[in-house]
Amino acid sequence: MSLLPSDTPVTLMDLEKPPEDDVLLRSLQHLITARRINDQAYALVRQGRLAVYPSSHGQEACQVAAAQVLEPGDWLFPTYRDTVAAVVKGVDPVEALSLLKGDWHCGYDPREHHVAPHTTPLATQLPHAVGVAHAARLRGEPTVAMAICGDGGTSEGDFHEALNFAAVFHAPVVFFVQNNEYAISVPLARQTAAPSLAHKGVGYGIPGQRVDGNDMPALLSVLGAAVERARSGGGPQLIEAHTYRMQAHTNADDASRYRPESDVAAWVDRDPIVRLRSYLTERGVLTDAIEAAFAEEAARVAEHLREGIDQDLKINFQDLFAYVYSTPTTQLEEQAAVVADELSREAAP
Amino acid sequence: MSLLPSDTPVTLMDLEKPPEDDVLLRSLQHLITARRINDQAYALVRQGRLAVYPSSHGQEACQVAAAQVLEPGDWLFPTYRDTVAAVVKGVDPVEALSLLKGDWHCGYDPREHHVAPHTTPLATQLPHAVGVAHAARLRGEPTVAMAICGDGGTSEGDFHEALNFAAVFHAPVVFFVQNNEYAISVPLARQTAAPSLAHKGVGYGIPGQRVDGNDMPALLSVLGAAVERARSGGGPQLIEAHTYRMQAHTNADDASRYRPESDVAAWVDRDPIVRLRSYLTERGVLTDAIEAAFAEEAARVAEHLREGIDQDLKINFQDLFAYVYSTPTTQLEEQAAVVADELSREAAP
Amino acid sequence: MTAMVTHEKLSMAQTLNRALRDAMTDDPTVLVFGEDVGPLGGVFRITDGLTAEFGETRCFDTPLAESGIVGLAVGMAMNGMRPVVEMQFDAFAYPAFEQIISHVAKMRNRTRGRVTLPMVIRVPYAGGIGGVEHHCDSSEAYYAHTPGLQVVTPATPADAYTLLRAAIADPDPVIFLEPKKLYWSKDEVALPDTGAPGIGTAVVRREGTDATLIAYGPSVPVALETAAVAAQEGRSLQVIDLRSIVPFDDATVCDAVRATGRAVVITESAGFAGVSAEIAARVTERCFTSLAAPVRRVTGFDIPYPPPKYEHLQLPGVDRVLDAVDDLAWEQ
Amino acid sequence: MTAMVTHEKLSMAQTLNRALRDAMTDDPTVLVFGEDVGPLGGVFRITDGLTAEFGETRCFDTPLAESGIVGLAVGMAMNGMRPVVEMQFDAFAYPAFEQIISHVAKMRNRTRGRVTLPMVIRVPYAGGIGGVEHHCDSSEAYYAHTPGLQVVTPATPADAYTLLRAAIADPDPVIFLEPKKLYWSKDEVALPDTGAPGIGTAVVRREGTDATLIAYGPSVPVALETAAVAAQEGRSLQVIDLRSIVPFDDATVCDAVRATGRAVVITESAGFAGVSAEIAARVTERCFTSLAAPVRRVTGFDIPYPPPKYEHLQLPGVDRVLDAVDDLAWEQ
């Protein structure tokens, strides 16, 4: 089954059983906030207040759906591009962005909302998701792990090993590939010669499905069903969402070197927010008042983000040495003393 | 298309166009020699003249076919278990076994017969095969690379990366998986949950096929066609041959710890040599005289092997330092001098 | 060394097996997995009987993929388990390198201590067993150079037990390097309390006053043998067994070298930028004024591990160590 | 340093690009591939314009898989090509570790010289650019410790050109480490003949008589700056740029240290069992009697590379090096 319409990308799929209106209203709210976070973060980079930001602008439906279909006890494994998914799962956006502000690597407590630290080495988080899910299963817990990666990430050896382990151990993992057609500058055609990335499930005995990654109801439906299959003993699931990276890889990237603007323009009409908004408006459940409330909430989050990122960092040199091991080695204590001595001499008149 | 009969393993497939009789007679000769080499090597281990031997006993049809379908200019990438395939491709069996005798790692010149050094780190030879094939293609040469791995090897990340690279670059590689049902003690069910290993091609856009690995004509037909497809621009091919490891992983292994003898017994009737012999006898092309000549040739090779392995090794300490770089570093020269000095003092009265 | 009356003559393979068994008995979150560790009991039989005793959810075979194995362990450790994984041989841990360097070593630090990884990666390592290529690598330097890992290697059956129990109990990851050639060496051992110290402590294996031999893992017996031979020649060599490469026991090592004024470091691994270099450098930094001669290193040569029939030339042996000792400026 | 009249002010990124372009022009078997090296020209633009100039069979993007990239290069090198591959960042070379250690480093040796691998693995490495985690690792020790690899790292635009050309021309594999923070540093350079020596030769970057600073790659400018400051304080520090870690130029380094009698080794990487340990150990072994003080190391701390706002604390800086120099027993 594919929920990806080949030729009608600007409307939504006809789902037999579309998500309830209130669920979709919540999605829209998340989408609007998500977009706002993306754009705010982008602006903060331009202002030099964030070092870099890999935006999910245009991919927000994937982001929101990946988190929205999870229970609080489920685990999310995000990449560097999935800040917004982490936020929907509960992480404070200021904490989620502290890595990119230059503060400590993982700004949040992964155990609080069951969101793994965002992972940069591609596909390496996927075996972790299998481990978390397998451990939960051994303990009889109903946890599902949602493991995200990009189209580029599917080429790494760890993608292969993770899917195979999950299949062999029948671990409750949903592998969610956000196919945004690019890995930095490298287009999908250089990444795979397979008919789709969902076909990669076949070699592991994992059911694979494609879905329009800019169709919020379809995503909720497909990912929600996958999570429930995984939870109820159906083993791992592979979902490929076809979406598009609307901006450069990060603000440090220059996409004009490898793709024409016209390619991007073709995707503007498929914007997931526009599509969900018109769907809900047509159904008569989205009022101006609700829209206004959503916009206000998004503005509030953006302000919180701005303020949080503006906070001056308190650099504590001890932090360098405090977390390497649970008990610092004598070597690290000596090294910390070197810095302490330097700083005290600097501070001295 | 599958050439694997599900229920009639002791007869051969009905092929539309079976290989010519003279080709199959050559196969039988190779098979008989191959079995003889396997058994001779095994005996040499028991006598303490070889350190260890991973035998392909029972898998000889795969071994012979993999080499027999290649042109001299084609490359073979064998694993530790594929000594016999290397020999069929032209390598002297004494040289092929010198690694296992404890002599220098790769006993043969890989460039002479286009046989890569047998590779132990699993699946790592597969990307090399892609590189050799891609380089040949860039130069417009008609070379095909035949890359062998085991069922266990398919789980490694390098398997994934190699197949994907081959598909994306449309490289003329035949990936030949000898599924002998075990990776040391680990049965296939712990290796994959896929319907077959041939299904792994799907995720790369590579055609996958299964074949009875103990059916010589079917193997020649399937592998031969795969090589020709690859050679004529059809891109990489994946072939899974279903066979069985009749002996322990190596003589150092104790298979009774993980599989009952009765499992092995079930495969005795499917012996590839017996099956090919009766086929050729029925067709009236195999005479006693020919059989006798084959046996004599096999005995000759076995004797050559025994004699070669019996030769005392001449240890030359300079060899330790001579091949690390094309020009030894001053550090290596100093280190060689240390050994030279030690040996001269030992030799002194 | 412990003065305790010992109860059983056990090989290192047996005490490692006992350590796993006892840890699994004491703590249901301890899991063992890897390649062939289940019914086969591992190619060195270190996990022998564990699947039979604890069931196959506690000790199980995985698909053949080392990065997957270590990655799975990371995830399981994130979620309440204490995985002990086996890499089948030293060189077959390399596919897991990215997981080890970028995750195992860094998870605690990058999450500011919020996610800890109590896990052990067991690696049979080093040579001396006539193994073919890729089966005899001394890979300790790769791990020891990586901040965030602890790197431990026993040289005796008693240490094997105590250090493996300590590694499994440790809140942080431990690379546990098992010298293959010592698997079958036997010793009287009292279990479970061997009297051996935990991770981070070096021990003096033999007292001596003229020079200090510093060794670990497979080189400890070489050092002891050298000291025995030297004693006959009238030279008193002290032998230190590091046991733990990271954390490094500066106090024990430096006290020893300051007392003797001379030191030789022995490792099987290639010398260049190896652990022996670190030991020589740090001992020199800390004991310079006590040194009568530069710290000498006796190491494997800077070559890929050679074929079986050549390995005797590569491995540091008694004579080569004695030559180094002879070089320690005795005329002063 | 070369006294040659220079022609252009070029950055290291530009001379690296020129080296690739010139090598590809001179030798049709030279190929460049990796992640984003094609139309984008690499994330650091080192391969800028190569696809346009040489076509996409000569410079091309691969699927995103580093082990595959290195493995492909091995195969292509086995079959007549001279591949130059780019690892996008230091830590993203780790997935290729098994290919590098078990094949790239060993192919020549295990085939007794019958199969050689003329290939270059370019790795942008080290920190100082405010990069986030996994983008600032100093990974040189992993390679330098591995017999069979050559490990080279330029500190100037001229060296970048000459060493990269030499690496590409070399019959054996070279790990070519590019200090990211120096990509944009400019210098007058004459191309193609920069006058710089080839692989295996260290150079004295600044003459001095009181002590020798030994550095490579990203630490060379730190050493030079330190020497400049020290000169104002009346201390004459000599600066050596190793350029090539393997092979190591013992002669140049030891001659220098014997003359000054004092040495400080500076590296960004974690100190423990790193290249700095090797340098300290071998200099001490060879120059012991000339040393007035133990060789001091100024290195990154033994911690995972810290977040951008903390990196100034981690990186060896002028003050920290001066402190080490002050420690070199000047009262003697």
Ligand SMILES: Cc1ncc(C[n+]2csc(CCOP(=O)(O)OP(=O)(O)O)c2C)c(N)n1
């Ligand atoms: C192992 C590894 N190699 C290379 C990189 C550098 N890198 C960062 S993002 C990226 C592209 C990833 O593309 P994709 O998986 O499609 O995700 P997207 O950025 O499109 O979300 C690359 C090559 C990395 N992070 N990890």
Ligand SMILES: Cc1ncc(C[n+]2csc(CCOP(=O)(O)OP(=O)(O)O)c2C)c(N)n1
């Ligand atoms: C990377 C790596 N990991 C582990 C091993 C140890 N090992 C050698 S053979 C083997 C089993 C391989 O099974 P399979 O691929 O099915 O080949 P077979 O031996 O059955 O021919 C293992 C685990 C290895 N050689 N390389």
Ligand SMILES: [Mg+2]
């Ligand atoms: Mg992408």
Ligand SMILES: [Mg+2]
């Ligand atoms: Mg097998």
